[in-house]
Amino acid sequence: MRKLAVIAVAAAIIVAIVWFLNTSYLVTPPAGAAKVLAHRGIHQVYSLDGVGNDTCTAQRIEPPSHAYLENTIGSMRAALDSGAEVIELDVHLTPDRQFAVFHDWTLDCRTNGAGVTEKTPMSKLKTLDIGYGYTADGGKTFPFRGQGEGQMPTLREVFTALPHGRFLINFKSERREEGATLAVMLRIHPEWRKLIFGVYGGRTPTQEALRLVGGLRGYDRQSTMACLGRYAAYGWTGMVPDACRDTLIVVPANYAPFLWGWPSRFAARMRAAGSEIILLGPHRGGEFTSGIDSADELALVPENFSGYVWTNRAETIGPLLNKRLAASNDQK
Structure with missing residues (x-):
């Protein structure tokens, strides 16, 4: 019995130490308020139930309550106006060395184009209607057709249009050159460095950007x-x-x-x-x-x-x- 009592006391002491080291009651929270990070700006939302890597989410949006399309300058500006501190956006490095701001790996779901996004020149991407594929009723109506023509921006255009924004950049590929190209952009335009909150996504480009851009x-x-x-x-x-x-x-x-x-x-x-x-x-x-x-x-x-x-x-x-x-x- 005495041995059990000693074990119980020792266990209680360990629990007390762990509690003392980790309780939030004895620490002052870091200063500041919660800040909004707007995923893709303000955009058309959809249920994640049953969504897979190849699901065309533009075909399962909720009935629209606004006219914004994801990853557009208008949607990002609206998010900032609503109080967002950071905008998350997605990039693909195109053959003409531009970062296209667009989520999908291929063009077939959301646009009136086809093919792999990163293999399509930006000059071609600029001709597409990025609202073409959206439907909330199984294809009976397409409320954004004709409203997204020429609306796929480049990262340069985003930085130029929203110089007071901050952005979390999602590399959609595993290409090291994406991280290297971002680093080159920032060497040419050091004023854009303050706009980048961070990077994430593909491990190879993410780690390359972190290696090349100090403090990122x-x-x-x-x-x-x-x-x-x-x-x-x-x-x-x-x-x-x-x-x-x-x-x-x-x-x-x-x-x-x-x-x-x-x-x-x-x-x-x-x-x-x-x-x-x-x-x-x-x-x-x-x-x-x-x-x-x-x-x-x-x-x-x-x-x-x-x-x-x-x-x-x-x-x-x-x-x-x-x-x-x-x-x-x-x-x-």
């Missing part, structure tokens, strides 16, 4: 798993893995409560390590992770969270976050 932050699937996996293993000690330093850390909202020190102590550790947190919607399996897209899902964002909230509905979440912040300030 970014992530890929492997680096994210390395960070969160190692933190799960020994983050309770307060040690931050090297993989979590000076980077962007994406955290699915339904996994977040299992992180040592979530929310405030975890955030303080990452801030001290030079990293920013991007809070995603709940991970539901497969390759897709949703955004924080509704008032109900906003409850997944801690009150004192000062990182970035990934959303597909910046026009909804931006005002809701502002309203929540105002209510919090009124209570102080």
Whole structure:
């Protein structure tokens, strides 16, 4: 019995130490308010249920409530106007050495063109109607046909049109030259460096861009798993893995409560390590992770969270976050 009592006391002491090292009650949250990261700007949304890599999502949009199309300058400007701090956009390096801002690997789903996006010259991409394939009723009507002609921008055009924006660039390929070409762009136009919040996507171009552009932050699937996996293993000690330093850390909202020190102590550790947190919607399996897209899902964002909230509905979440912040300030 005495041996069991000693074991129980030792276990209680260990639990108390772990609690003390990781409780958020004993740490001041990092300063600042939650910030909106608008996925593809403001765009036509769709259900992720049953979506695969080859699903044409333009053919399953919800009935439109606005006229914006993803990855266009208009959609990005609208997102910024709604309070977004960062815009996520997708790029493909074309044969004429331009970064086309467009999500899909091929043109067949959304446009009146065909073929692989990165193999199509920008001069050709500029002639396409990027709203051609959208339908909310199984093909009975196509509400955006004719409205997207010439609307696929280059990354240069985005930077020029929105000089006060900040952008998270998604490399859609595994081509090292994408990262190298971005670095060359920034050497020629150093004033654009401040516009880039970070890079992510294909591991090879992402790591090349991080290698060539000083101070740039970014992530890929492997680096994210390395960070969160190692933190799960020994983050309770307060040690931050090297993989979590000076980077962007994406955290699915339904996994977040299992992180040592979530929310405030975890955030303080990452801030001290030079990293920013991007809070995603709940991970539901497969390759897709949703955004924080509704008032109900906003409850997944801690009150004192000062990182970035990934959303597909910046026009909804931006005002809701502002309203929540105002209510919090009124209570102080």
